[in-house]
Amino acid sequence: MNIVRYSLKTALKSIWQEKWINFLTILSISIAMSVIGIFAILIMNIDSAVQHWTRNFGVVVYLYDEITEEEKLKLKERFDSDEDISEVSFTSREDALQDVRRALGGNAVIMDDFNVNPLPSSFSLTLRGDLLKPDIVMEKAQIINAFKGVEDVQYGEKWLMALHEFSRALKTGALAVCAAIFIATTFITYNTIKIFFYRRKDEIETMKLLGTTRSYIRLPFLIEGFVIGFFGGLLSSGTIFALHSFLTSGAASFMPAIDSYLSVMPVAIYILIPAAGALMSVMGSLIAVGKIRY
Amino acid sequence: MNIVRYSLKTALKSIWQEKWINFLTILSISIAMSVIGIFAILIMNIDSAVQHWTRNFGVVVYLYDEITEEEKLKLKERFDSDEDISEVSFTSREDALQDVRRALGGNAVIMDDFNVNPLPSSFSLTLRGDLLKPDIVMEKAQIINAFKGVEDVQYGEKWLMALHEFSRALKTGALAVCAAIFIATTFITYNTIKIFFYRRKDEIETMKLLGTTRSYIRLPFLIEGFVIGFFGGLLSSGTIFALHSFLTSGAASFMPAIDSYLSVMPVAIYILIPAAGALMSVMGSLIAVGKIRY
């Protein structure tokens, strides 16, 4: 019989006969691939998420009490014209006092002990999100610190650094997990095909004795592996799509932030994932049936 | 041979011989049970999370411009002594104006068009978190609205309602998913034990012909199902523990909010999950070997 015809027939028959274990395998693969997909989206979106979280990240520039109105204006001009700074707001010494009083609430009376206002005036600057790398911010802060009339520049260095570290760790971790799961996917198919192989051992043994060639014996398994991987991938595409839809439409109405976290979501992923699943799976099958000897 | 001895021996041998498919099954079960665990924790913690999110949920009580100082004090007293209200703060008309000006920033000049201050004075009230059910808040608002000197009471009704709906939907959904996964766990073991059963079909057939009784044939499978389920559960306990540790220690340093989301986490879950896994699994095995006929 024609080998392709024969292999297809045999593979489809086996897929049907062993439908439960195939289903289990497809499920396992789809879970694995879904996790890969979610992590891939995570990696792709992590920068935008970080930018989103740090949208309001501010640098506070404290001014000397002795600063002249002219110097103050000059600073404001400078900040306004700086492309890296997206927002500038000025807090006078009186405003600062009000803020403190409000913060203190009922305890504001202690402020009355001061006969002069101890608070400095300040500029609050908001940096462009994409510049929020710890070293860039530090450099900027140093430059501003050198400006005339500036007493001190404060920014959440520790927080920024930690966030940066965290996002980098997250990316590395996600990549590692993806790699591990990729290997696991190959392994899952390997297992299943190996099981089928053992289960058909008698048949294969007899076929070998009857003079059947290697390709007739191997091809059906490779086709089966391909189908398993492909459907596993397809199912995970569906899962990711459902999840994405839920997050961007359902959940986003409660947490608008989610929408901006999920900015990047290439459609290609829906094709890449089944393809990758099939590829991994065929590789697993290849390893499983690798050593047919006569 | 003694039936217990024989069954244990046979089960352990089979577990070892079929280690890969067993591993796959344990993995599947542990994933399923982990999801159950995570959802269970989610359900248990959803209320505390909602309370956390709405911690700063405020009711704003706007006052008539004509309100007397006496009436104002009386209101403040009333709010302060109300057990349902955790925080009270007063914003005078002037403060309100300042706030608006600050919010407007550079555009604050438009405020100069008004020759009188159009803004009312107000009390901002923070309600106790556990009272933030939409109907309770609405009732409260109506009572306050009837107080003398109160012009209007505003609170995020829509937002509060939506959040409440959302948390209820989440709970229902999580419960449904848990139930589905419980059934799936039984099914996974059922599949695997059925596969083993079919694989040992020749042996069982021969044993039946040699006069071996039902219990000798069935018990090994039940033990195997038990072991699979137990280890699946154990693995998921480990996963949940790792996840919990990561979230409460690792991630919480970046997002302190997580800590308060995960307030409830009973230790019993680490015992309940393997136990449930084993139970489901034995049930699956029982169904799988149910119909041994002679």
Next chain:
Amino acid sequence: MIVLDEITKIYDKEPVFKNLSLRVDRGDMAFITGPSGAGKTTLLKLIYGAERPDKGEIIVGEWHVTKLKQKKIPLLRQEIGIVFQDFRLLPNKTVFDNVALALTAHKLSPAAIRETVNNVLRDIILLHRKNSYPLNLSGGEQQRVVIARAMVAKPKIILADEPTGNMDRENANTIMGLFKDINAKGTTVMIVTHNEELYQGTGHRVFHINNKIVEREFAG
């Protein structure tokens, strides 16, 4: 005592037996012959409860096989040793374990099992191969293992289906000697065979099955 009374057995609408009757007394040795497909194996299956007759009654020892509940069948089989025509050896168990399988349901200590199995393997002259796997044995050797397994539990009845089909004359004589010994100790023995040499001159009952009945019954 084995009694088949007016048995009718139908496979796929085609009767294999039609009112077949047959009787073997306790402690006797009897032979069944007949052409291929006559129903000799089916007859044995009826006796050990693997097939149910469509009509008639079967009595084996104290058991009314035709009225026996499914749950009781293992008990019936524990009293019967069977030499299967197709061997039914488990390829992934050693010779020793294959034979020991017949003792699973018997309440014996591991040590007792070891001794019993070794003894019967010695009888069939295969003790030296006890750790081999069936597929590494010759056809005749495998058949001897099957015979050992049928004998190991010291059953009241032995049913042997073509037990010497894969053996040369010498080995066949050894095996027949074993059956005779066991029979002498009181075990009822029933042997299905095509080989006339096995029964000729023994004087034992021979049932020739053909055309759905016991066509001829004579002394060998």
Next chain:
Amino acid sequence: MIVLDEITKIYDKEPVFKNLSLRVDRGDMAFITGPSGAGKTTLLKLIYGAERPDKGEIIVGEWHVTKLKQKKIPLLRQEIGIVFQDFRLLPNKTVFDNVALALTAHKLSPAAIRETVNNVLRDIILLHRKNSYPLNLSGGEQQRVVIARAMVAKPKIILADEPTGNMDRENANTIMGLFKDINAKGTTVMIVTHNEELYQGTGHRVFHINNKIVEREFAG
């Protein structure tokens, strides 16, 4: 043409053959006899490349079996039809599919396969059971299916291991008739048997294997 030249074959340190030689010419029919465990099945395995000798050379038709690469072995086997002593029928395939299995690697259309298989099933008088499963056949019927499978691809050589072990005399004669027909058409036939009746009076070569060599060679 089958030639074994000074073959030594060792299993587990114990030699089965020691410098055994044997020759069967193309188109001949030959018989192999010998006691159980003498190595008859092993001899056939050496010929179809399932076992490799530890010493000596084997030639089958144009193939130098002992020098054959693993990859070429299927080609050798496609020229040989084998009746296995242990049948090797697949229980989950019908009689038809079991026989058709031998045609997998042959480039035939489904229609041609159907016709070829049906013809050979008719020859062994089992066409009416073609949709049955092996376990629902009697021992002798199963053996006939194995013989049909060995013949279906019209091989140049047929190796039959105890092909009538489960058959009565009449069936055995039918099968021997088939082997004779095939042999008359030019196929080399080699039959392993314990049954002297099969070769007595045929005049064909008989090789009696014992003590690790061909102990006796005579005309049947």
